[in-house]
Amino acid sequence: MIVVQHITKSFGDHDVLKDVSMTFEQGKTNLIIGQSGSGKTILMKICIGLVDPDQGVVTFDERPFSQMKEKEQVPIRKEMGILFQGGALFDSLTVEQNIMFPLNMFTEMSDKEKLDRVNFCLKRVNLENVNKLFPSELSGGMVKRVAIARAISNNPKYLFCDEPNSGLDPKTAEMIDELISEITHEYNMITVINTHDMNSVLAIGQNINFLYHGSLWWVGNKDTILHTDNKELQDFVFSTRLTRRIIK
Amino acid sequence: MLTRLGDYLILMYQTFRVPDKMSVFRQQLNLQFAAIGLDSFVIVTIVSIFTGAISALQTAYNIDSPFIPLFMVGFTTRQMIILEFSPTVISLILAGKVGSQIASEIGTMRVTEQIDALRAMGINPANYLILPRIAAGLIFNPILIVFSIAISLLGAWGACAITGVVAPNDFAHGLQSWFEPFSVYYALIKTVVFAFIISSVSGYLGYSVEGGSVEVGRASTKAVVYASILIIFFDLVLTQLLLV
Numbered sequence: 001m002i003v004v005q006h007i008t009k010s011f012g013d014h015d016v017l018k019d020v021s022m023t024f025e026q027g028k029t030n031l032i033i034g035q036s037g038s039g040k041t042i043l044m045k046i047c048i049g050l051v052d053p054d055q056g057v058v059t060f061d062e063r064p065f066s067q068m069k070e071k072e073q074v075p076i077r078k079e080m081g082i083l084f085q086g087g088a089l090f091d092s093l094t095v096e097q098n099i100m101f102p103l104n105m106f107t108e109m110s111d112k113e114k115l116d117r118v119n120f121c122l123k124r125v126n127l128e129n130v131n132k133l134f135p136s137e138l139s140g141g142m143v144k145r146v147a148i149a150r151a152i153s154n155n156p157k158y159l160f161c162d163e164p165n166s167g168l169d170p171k172t173a174e175m176i177d178e179l180i181s182e183i184t185h186e187y188n189m190i191t192v193i194n195t196h197d198m199n200s201v202l203a204i205g206q207n208i209n210f211l212y213h214g215s216l217w218w219v220g221n222k223d224t225i226l227h228t229d230n231k232e233l234q235d236f237v238f239s240t241r242l243t244r245r246i247i248k
Numbered sequence: 249m250l251t252r253l254g255d256y257l258i259l260m261y262q263t264f265r266v267p268d269k270m271s272v273f274r275q276q277l278n279l280q281f282a283a284i285g286l287d288s289f290v291i292v293t294i295v296s297i298f299t300g301a302i303s304a305l306q307t308a309y310n311i312d313s314p315f316i317p318l319f320m321v322g323f324t325t326r327q328m329i330i331l332e333f334s335p336t337v338i339s340l341i342l343a344g345k346v347g348s349q350i351a352s353e354i355g356t357m358r359v360t361e362q363i364d365a366l367r368a369m370g371i372n373p374a375n376y377l378i379l380p381r382i383a384a385g386l387i388f389n390p391i392l393i394v395f396s397i398a399i400s401l402l403g404a405w406g407a408c409a410i411t412g413v414v415a416p417n418d419f420a421h422g423l424q425s426w427f428e429p430f431s432v433y434y435a436l437i438k439t440v441v442f443a444f445i446i447s448s449v450s451g452y453l454g455y456s457v458e459g460g461s462v463e464v465g466r467a468s469t470k471a472v473v474y475a476s477i478l479i480i481f482f483d484l485v486l487t488q489l490l491l492v
Contacts, residue, residue, distance in 0.1 A: 084361045084365055107369075
């Protein structure tokens, strides 16, 4: 379990996160939702140790990750898989080398074992025969799938996804959502997803945390979110023309 | 200015650590040998041939005293090439080619979250990205400079032979006169210092990019400008320290 306790973060006079506490559960897709500028990305960066909080602590299975020194964090970092918004694949490496990268750095597997693992991960994200392609030769959806394959290559306990379907067409976005959800259940991981896409929220939101102006405003799941009487959440949920038309 | 210097020193402290995995470091080093070293041979060859040829011709045309023997053209050209042209001019050329390449590569990795990805995985990005580039520069630039000296002297000899301003035998006699091996050591010491400046300053400027493609472009330009200024400055300092 990942526990976020009383996290506060400011940049100058601007309070980005105000005493935020939440829990991410094992085997579930945990969502952080909110409008742009609500503090989702900073919260995720604090969770994965790219930004230090001003106050508060993030614990991974009772290990106080955010209070550890950089060197002490390394074993926990090796248990993380991270899917960045743009994929963050290494441009100079092929798809195969990208997925093999964590295996090269953190395991003593033989070349054959590594290649088998790469092919298994690629198959798992429904991609085959792309081993020798470079990231610049892939479509947006393929980049995300390769990034997921890289994130899961080292069997992570924790999977973090920052807006995994941003910039994708609705069908590909749905496929990415399904893939993340399947992988989460299959490997019993703790998955944390940053999103403002209501399709994702309604499809895979098992534990939803709504951030509003840097504060935790609402906690629930995909079944309760449509029946909320929280005005700010209602504004967020029904902010698209499509959802408003369906509700009418 | 002081803040930047402090940031640079902190980055160098993070860079000079034992690599997380030696086999991966060796792979990266080989890639940088190709990118920084082998890919620079063509430009080094072209610049060196012409620099050598021009130095010889300028020297020959400016010696109009009958009391100065013609073999002095060979001697003067050799000294100019070994002491200044090859180590300094070629390093300035490499600051443009390699420096901008390093800054733009690392800067692009910064703005596309590739450096964040490395850090989040528990890898020291400065060590992984900058150390192989510095090591490749320190090892390969002296090779390039020795090659440049040889090619420049060949260019100088060729120019004299083709134009006939100095007889090839006289030129060769001058090349061999009063040779002091220390002048080559001096050139190599300068080259190593300049290689460190080029790779570390460019690495720092790329690593500290914030923003998007415009900032990557600016970092790339700054890398060339700062590295060139530092090369000229340290050229003066080293000349004073080593030749006095």
